[in-house]
Amino acid sequence: MILNKTLRLLLPLLGSSLLASAQLMQPKATFTRADSLRGGQPAERTCYDINYYHLDVKLDVANKAISGSNLFRFTAMRDFTRLQFDLFANLTVEKVEYRGRPVPFTREANAVFVTFPQAIKQGSHDEFTVTYSGQPTVAKKAPWDGGLVFTQDAAGQPFVASACQGVGASIWWPTKDQQADEVDSMLISIAVPKGLKDVSNGRLRGTAKLPGGYTRYDWVVSNPINNYDVALNVGNYVHFNDVYQGEAGPLTLDYWVLPENLAKAKTQFAANVKPMLKSMEYWFGPYPFYKDGYKLVDAPHLGMEHQSAVAYGNKYQNGYLGRDRSGTGWGDKFDFIIIHESGHEWFGNNITTKDIADMWVHESFTCYSEGLFVESQYGKQAGQEYLHGQRRNIQNDGPIIGPYGVNKEGSGDMYDKGASMLNMLRTAINDDAKWRGILRGLSRTFYHQTVTGQQVIEYINREAGHDFSKVFAQYLQHGSLPILEMRVEK
Numbered sequence: 001m002i003l004n005k006t007l008r009l010l011l012p013l014l015g016s017s018l019l020a021s022a023q024l025m026q027p028k029a030t031f032t033r034a035d036s037l038r039g040g041q042p043a044e045r046t047c048y049d050i051n052y053y054h055l056d057v058k059l060d061v062a063n064k065a066i067s068g069s070n071l072f073r074f075t076a077m078r079d080f081t082r083l084q085f086d087l088f089a090n091l092t093v094e095k096v097e098y099r100g101r102p103v104p105f106t107r108e109a110n111a112v113f114v115t116f117p118q119a120i121k122q123g124s125h126d127e128f129t130v131t132y133s134g135q136p137t138v139a140k141k142a143p144w145d146g147g148l149v150f151t152q153d154a155a156g157q158p159f160v161a162s163a164c165q166g167v168g169a170s171i172w173w174p175t176k177d178q179q180a181d182e183v184d185s186m187l188i189s190i191a192v193p194k195g196l197k198d199v200s201n202g203r204l205r206g207t208a209k210l211p212g213g214y215t216r217y218d219w220v221v222s223n224p225i226n227n228y229d230v231a232l233n234v235g236n237y238v239h240f241n242d243v244y245q246g247e248a249g250p251l252t253l254d255y256w257v258l259p260e261n262l263a264k265a266k267t268q269f270a271a272n273v274k275p276m277l278k279s280m281e282y283w284f285g286p287y288p289f290y291k292d293g294y295k296l297v298d299a300p301h302l303g304m305e306h307q308s309a310v311a312y313g314n315k316y317q318n319g320y321l322g323r324d325r326s327g328t329g330w331g332d333k334f335d336f337i338i339i340h341e342s343g344h345e346w347f348g349n350n351i352t353t354k355d356i357a358d359m360w361v362h363e364s365f366t367c368y369s370e371g372l373f374v375e376s377q378y379g380k381q382a383g384q385e386y387l388h389g390q391r392r393n394i395q396n397d398g399p400i401i402g403p404y405g406v407n408k409e410g411s412g413d414m415y416d417k418g419a420s421m422l423n424m425l426r427t428a429i430n431d432d433a434k435w436r437g438i439l440r441g442l443s444r445t446f447y448h449q450t451v452t453g454q455q456v457i458e459y460i461n462r463e464a465g466h467d468f469s470k471v472f473a474q475y476l477q478h479g480s481l482p483i484l485e486m487r488v489e490k
Contacts, residue, residue, distance in 0.1 A: 029403065029408070031403070031406040031408070033108075033109070034108075034109035034110065034111075035406040035407060035408070036405060036406060037084075037108060037109055037110070037111040038086070038109075038110060038111070038168065038177070038406070038407040039178070039355070039356065039404075039405050039406040039407030039408065040405045040406070041178070041180065041405070042084065043080070044080075044082055044083050044084035044113060045083070045084050045176065045178060045181075046077060047076065047077055047078055047080040047082075047083055048074040048075065048076055048077060048080070048083055048120075048176075049074060049075045049077055049181060050072060050073075050074050050176050050181050050182075050183045050184075051073045051074055051075055051125070051183065051184050051185075052071070052073040052183060052184060052185055052186060053070055053071060053072065053073075053175070053183050053186040053187070054070065054071040054186065054187045054189070055068070055069075055070045055173055055186065055187070055188050055189065055230070056068050056069050056070070056071075056187075056189040057069075057173065057189070057190060057191065058191040058210075058214060059160065059190060059191065059192050059193075059198075059232065059234060060193075061150070061158045061160060061192070061193055061196070061234070062193075063135070064135050064136075064138060064148070064150050065133070065134065065135045065136075066091075066133065066134065066135075066136055066148075066172060066173075067132070067133035067134075068131070068132070068133075068189075068191075069129050069130060069131045069132070070129070070130050070132075070173060070174045070175065071127060071128075071129045072085065072127060072128050072129070072130070072176070073125070073126075073127040074125070074126060074127065075123070075124070075125055076120045076121060076122050076123060076124045076125075076126065077122065078122045079119050079120070079121055079122050080116075080119065080120055081115060081116050081118070081119050081120070082113055082114065082115050082116070083113070083114055083116075084111050084112065084113055084114075084176075085111075085112050085114070085130065085170075085174055085175065085176050085177075086110055086111055086112065086168065086170035086174070086175060086176065086177035087110065087112055087130070087132060087170050087173075087174040087175075088110045088136070088137065088170055088171050088172075089107065089109060089110055090134060090135070090136075090137065091132055091133070091134035091135075091136065091172075091174075092132060092133055092134050093105060093107070093112055093130060093131075093132050093174070094131045094132055094133060095130075095131045096112075096114050096128055096129070096130050096131075097128060097129045097131070098114075098116060098117070098126075098127075098128045103115065103116060103117065103128070110168075110170060112130075112174070114128065130174040132173075132174055136148045136171060136172040137167075137171050137172075138150060139163055139301070142161070142163040142300075142301035142302075143163035143165065143301050143302060143303065143304045143311075144166075145167075146162075146163050146164040146165065146166060146167040146171060147162075147163070147164065147167070147171050147172070148160060148161070148162055148163075148172055148232075149161045149162075149163060149299075149300045149301055151300045153235060153236060153258050153260070154258070154260045155236070155259070155260070157195070157196070157235065157236040158193070158196060158234065158235065159234070159235045159236075159258070159300045160232070160233075160234040160235065160300070161231070161232065161233045161234070161299045161300055161301065161311060162230075162231050162232050162233075163299075163301050163304050163311070164228050165228040165304060165305075166228075166356070166407075166409065168227065168228065168407070169227035169228050169230055170227075173230070175227050175230075176227075177227050178227075179226055179227070179352055179353060179354055179355065179356060179450060180354035180355070180450050181450070182224040182225060182226050182227075182352060182448075182450060183224065183225060183227075184224050185220075185221055185222055185223070185224070186202075186220075186221045186225065186230070187205075187218060187219070187220055187221075188200040188201060188202070188218070188219040188220075188221065188230065188232075189216055189217070189218050189219075190216065190217050190219075190232050190234070191210055191214045191215065191216040191217075192214065192215060192216075192217070192234050193213060193214060194213035194214070194215070195236060196215075196234050196235060196236060197215075197217065197234070197235065197236070197237045197256075198217040198219075198232055198233065198234050199217075199219075199233040199234075199237060199256045199295070199297045199309060200217070200219040200230070200231055200232055200233070200309060201219060201221045201225060201229065201230060201231060201292065201306060201307055201308050201309045202219045202220045202221035202222060202223075202292045202293075202308055202309075203219065203220050203222075203292060203293060204217065204218070204219055205218040205219065205220045206218050221292060221307075221308070222291040222292055223288070223289050223291055223292055223307075223308075223448060224448045225307050225349070226307070226349065226352045226450075229305065229306050229307040229349060230306075231297075231304075231306040231309055231311065233256070233297045233298075233299060233309070233311065235258060235298065236258065236259065237256040237257065237258065237297075237298065238256075238257060238258070238259050238262055239254065239255065239256050240255050240257075240262070240265075240266065241253060241254045241255065242255075242270075242273075242274075244273070244274055244277050244294075246277060246281055246286060246287055246290075247281045247285070247286040247287075248286040248287065248290050249290065251277070251287055251290055251293065251294055252293040252294065253269075253273060253293070253294050253295075254293060254294070254295045254296075255269055255295065255296050255297075256295065256296070256297045256298065257296075257297075257298040258298050261298060261316065264316040265296075265298075265316065267316075268316045268317075268335060268338075269296060269338070271335075272334060272335045272338040272339065273294075273296070273338060273342075275373075275376070275377060276334075276338060276339050276342050276343075276373060277294070277342075278376065279369075279372060279373045279376035279377070280342065280343060280345075280346060280369065280373075282376060282436075283369070283372045283376075283436060283439050283440070284346040284347075284369070284439055284440060284442075284443045285346075285439075285440040285443040285444055286443075287345060287346075288345055288346060288349065288350035288443065288447065288448065289307060289308050289345065289349070289350075292307070292308035293308055294308060294310075294342075294345075295308055295309045295310065296310050296312045296338065297309050297310065297311055297312060298312060298313070299311035299312055299313045300313065301313050302314065302321070302337065303337040303340075303341045304341060305341045305342075305344030305345065305348055305349060305366075307345065307349040308345075310338075310341045310342055310345075311341070312337055312338065312341075313337065314335055314336060314337035314338070316335075317335070318331075318332050318333060318334055318335050318336075319331050319332050319334075319335075319336055320336040320337075324389075325389075325390065325393060326385075326386045326387075326388075326389030326390050326392075327389050327392055328385045328386055328388075328389035330374050330378065330382055330383075330385060330386040330389070331370075331386065331389075333374075333377070333378070334373065334374070334377070336370070339369070339370055339373050340366055340367070340369070340370055343365075343366040343369035343370070343373075344362060344366050346365070346366075346369070346443055347361060347362050347365035347366050347369070348361075348362035348363075348366060350443060350446075350447060350448060351442065351443065351446045351447075351449065351451055351456075352449075352450045352451070353450065353451060353452065353453060354450045354451065354452055355404050355405070355452070356402065356407055356408065356409050357401055357402035357403060357404045357405075357408060357409065357410060357453075358401065358402075358451075358452060358453035359402070359409045359410065359414060360400045360401065360410065360414040360418050360453060360476060361451070361453055361456050363414040363415045363418060364400075364414055364415070364417075364418025364419055364421065364422055365418075365422065365442075367390070367415040367416060367418060367419035368387070368418070368419040368422045368423065370386065370390075370419075371383045371384070371386045371387035371390075371419065371423065374386040384423075387419060387420065387423045388420075390415075390416040390419060390420065391416060391417075391420055393415070393416040394413055394416050394417045394420070395411070395412065395413055396413065396417075396479055396480055396481055397411055397412075397413065397479055398410065398411040398413075398479040399411060399476065399477050399478060399479050400413050400414045400417065400418060400475065400476045400477075401453065401476045401477055410476075411479060413479075417475060418475075418476075421471070421472075421475045421476075424471070425460065425464070425468060425471070428466070428468070428471075429464050429466070434463075434464070437463070438459075438460055438463045438464060441459070441463055442456065442459060442460075445459060446459075453476070457469065457472050
């Protein structure tokens with residue numbers, strides 16, 4: 001006789017049987033030409049490699065408006081006469097200048113196409129400048145529904161910040177808005193009204209007084225940076241600093257907070273930042289941006305992994321707005337936003353996926369880093385309890401990998417389910433020294449690079465000495481729990 005049994009497994013390691021899972025039925029997503037322009041790799045994008053930006057803008061806080069320019073310096077990857085950059089259609093491109101003269105451009109949705117007077121030859125280095133103005137989209141629920149946030153601090157002073165992951169940096173500044181091509185370095189110049197300061201990425205090079213009571217803050221970013229990390233944070237900030245003696249030497253720690261938060265910030269940051277850096281450097285290797293330093297910046301939203309200027313809005317309390325996401329008690333012992341968003345400096349900022357569809361590389365590893373932090377502080381058993389507790393957040397509502405080429409993420413299970421998947425791999429490898437070597441090797445091998453999810457999978461398989469491809473396929477490509485079908489013949 002043949003006996004059929006069906007067994008649901010939460011965390012299987014069973015080779016080919018993994019692919020026998022049933023998939024949740026979901027309506028098929030539809031995408032538009034605008035989605036392809038935003039998320040795709042047409043010739044007008046791949047024809048040039050962006051090397052340097054100088055973003056130079058003035059923020060009119062009273063009118064929630066912005067104006068200024070962005071200089072694009074690039075290398076031609078092939079001969080071309082036409083290229084694409086991106087800027088949301090509610091913002092006006094006033095002119096595009098090339099070699100001191102205006103050149104024609106056209107719009108399609110949020111894409112802008114520039115036509116040059118003669119072919120730009122492969123290998124040549126060139127530049128153009130975009131001048132623009134308008135009222136950027138105001139975020140409805142930052143950081144998830146992005147744009148600029150305009151609010152006030154406790155003293156009634158303006159408090160403004162950008163948060164644009166997912167929707168794209170072109171919601172507030174003209175850029176080649178794709179993750180596949182990170183700019184190598186940039187200068188960020190933000191002019192703000194009297195009495196306010198701007199804190200952006202990198203290091204403060206200087207300030208300049210401008211007409212009308214404005215002050216310009218010039219920030220130099222020396223490392224490659226993805227578009228959505230480029231940030232403005234404007235407020236009546238006060239500053240204090242510290243130094244961490246890390247694996248690569250002294251790392252500057254700069255903290256920019258509102259005056260009413262100064263005392264709380266000194267206590268909360270001291271309790272979390274250096275232990276976080278010690279844990280992350282142990283597991284993932286040296287902090288990737290020593291040249292640009294590490295900053296925490298008060299923000300009028302929950303938080304975001306803005307490179308070298310991590311936005312902080314967790315209200316100076318432990319947990320996730322005071323709540324332990326794991327339900328184990330371990331999540332009450334650290335500030336979730338400091339640990340999680342800083343973890344993105346390794347996965348998301350140092351290693352950035354070429355397509356947002358592979359965002360699991362950012363979020364799975366960073367969510368996993370929370371458990372590693374708990375382990376570093378309280379022991380392996382505590383770390384495992386925290387990671388196991390996170391499973392209660394898993395929805396199994398769709399594939400973690402999204403559709404490619406249309407700027408679409410996969411399921412939010414990329415966080416907790418992705419972290420559980422990585423923890424399962426550690427268990428399967430059963431060699432903590434090797435596992436730590438794999439994690440540190442990822443940071444070293446893909447240092448300051450954009451990658452595909454497949455590259456990460458292949459690296460782990462190679463270094464582990466075992467092919468986990470079907471495990472990755474099950475948990476990343478399928479939303480439902482796997483089903484093991486067994487046949488026993490007698």
